[in-house]
Amino acid sequence: MNVLGIETSCDETAAAIVTDAREIRADVVLSQLDDHTPYGGVVPEIAARAHLEHLDGLVRRALDDSGLTLADIDAVAATGGPGLIGGVIVGVMTAKAIAAARGLPFVAVNHLEGHALTARLTDDVAFPYLLLLVSGGHCQLLSVEGVGRYRRLGTTIDDAVGEAFDKTAKLLGLGYPGGPLVEKAAATATDPGRFELPRPMVGRPGCDFSFSGLKTAVRRHVEELGRPLTDIDRADLAAAFQTAVADVMADRVGRALALFRDRHPQGDTLVVAGGVAANRTLRARLAGLADARGLRFVAPPLRLCTDNAAMIAWAGIERLRLGQTDPLDFAPRPRWPL
Numbered sequence: 001m002n003v004l005g006i007e008t009s010c011d012e013t014a015a016a017i018v019t020d021a022r023e024i025r026a027d028v029v030l031s032q033l034d035d036h037t038p039y040g041g042v043v044p045e046i047a048a049r050a051h052l053e054h055l056d057g058l059v060r061r062a063l064d065d066s067g068l069t070l071a072d073i074d075a076v077a078a079t080g081g082p083g084l085i086g087g088v089i090v091g092v093m094t095a096k097a098i099a100a101a102r103g104l105p106f107v108a109v110n111h112l113e114g115h116a117l118t119a120r121l122t123d124d125v126a127f128p129y130l131l132l133l134v135s136g137g138h139c140q141l142l143s144v145e146g147v148g149r150y151r152r153l154g155t156t157i158d159d160a161v162g163e164a165f166d167k168t169a170k171l172l173g174l175g176y177p178g179g180p181l182v183e184k185a186a187a188t189a190t191d192p193g194r195f196e197l198p199r200p201m202v203g204r205p206g207c208d209f210s211f212s213g214l215k216t217a218v219r220r221h222v223e224e225l226g227r228p229l230t231d232i233d234r235a236d237l238a239a240a241f242q243t244a245v246a247d248v249m250a251d252r253v254g255r256a257l258a259l260f261r262d263r264h265p266q267g268d269t270l271v272v273a274g275g276v277a278a279n280r281t282l283r284a285r286l287a288g289l290a291d292a293r294g295l296r297f298v299a300p301p302l303r304l305c306t307d308n309a310a311m312i313a314w315a316g317i318e319r320l321r322l323g324q325t326d327p328l329d330f331a332p333r334p335r336w337p338l
């Protein structure tokens with residue numbers, strides 16, 4: 001089975017073709033970074049127009065890369081939400097048009113489910129597993145018990161962790177998008193212990209997150225310096241921030257693991273997904289935590305952590321296998337909790 005996947009929920013326009021034998025036959029992603037950089041963040045209207053302009057060409061390129069034609073495609077899956085609604089509409093309409101023209105099944109995929117199931121595309125991961133889903137819009141701990149069966153153990157009470165990276169990058173004058181730039185700056189730190197930052201929620205009951213205090217503390221350090229930041233200041237602050245995030249994550253994931261194992265004594269895998277899962281410091285910390293608890297740690301390759309269409313095609317395949325498809329009058333959903 002060859003499934004065409006389409007992703008347009010934020011600032012990446014993407015198309016991919018994935019088989020039910022877990023082969024990624026094509027995976028093209030067009031970043032709109034240059035369109036949004038002058039504004040310091042994603043502008044929804046610009047994003048929607050860029051998706052509209054590029055999506056057809058990307059689908060054609062995915063077909064070319066895979067050596068297939070539309071006649072070889074067995075189903076079409078598109079992100080149906082959550083996300084910036086203009087972009088989601090573009091992807092869903094395109095997928096519906098192809099499905100209608102070729103008489104193919106259509107699947108509207110929850111973007112978060114795409115991230116959540118990626119580990120099953122790249123690795124042999126069985127249900128149940130504990131998932132840390134960390135992206136620009138989300139920060140959740142989920143017990144993944146099956147396709148469409150997610151139990152939320154914790155979530156952020158304010159900012160998503162990717163958002164905290166992006167805002168911190170802005171405070172440090174590093175640019176956008178923040179995550180990779182903070183990681184890069186942190187790697188050049190000379191005194192990572194120079195700035196003290198809080199560890200919000202650490203030691204507290206439950207598995208929720210909070211990041212706004214961390215961001216405020218970074219701002220306070222910047223103000224207290226009372227002069228323009230040097231590259232060394234930026235690097236040291238970035239490193240302090242990244243370590244604080246990793247400490248918070250390790251504490252929260254540790255608690256969630258205990259809850260998860262109580263419920264599923266046979267569950268033996270910790271998975272991390274979403275754009276922030278590309279962060280090497282965070283990956284290393286989580287790998288260490290899993291190791292200490294005798295668990296397997298699975299993190300998809302960096303390219304499949306950030307937004308892509310292979311994960312959408314794969315989530316479509318998982319749903320199709322269960323006989324689940326969506327009608328062509330499916331309405332795109334700006335909000336769509338898992």
Ligand code: KG4
Pocket residue numbers: 010134135136137138161162163165166177178179180183274275276277278279280305306307
């Ligand atoms: O999953 P994603 O591509 O899009 C959403 O669904 O939100 O995640 C994007 C987020 C951004 O906030 C970006 O700054 C963050 O992931 N990110 C990172 C890294 N790469 C991307 N955060 C920390 N370290 C990274 N290397």
Ligand code: ZN
Pocket residue numbers: 111115135136274275306307
């Ligand atoms: Zn995402």
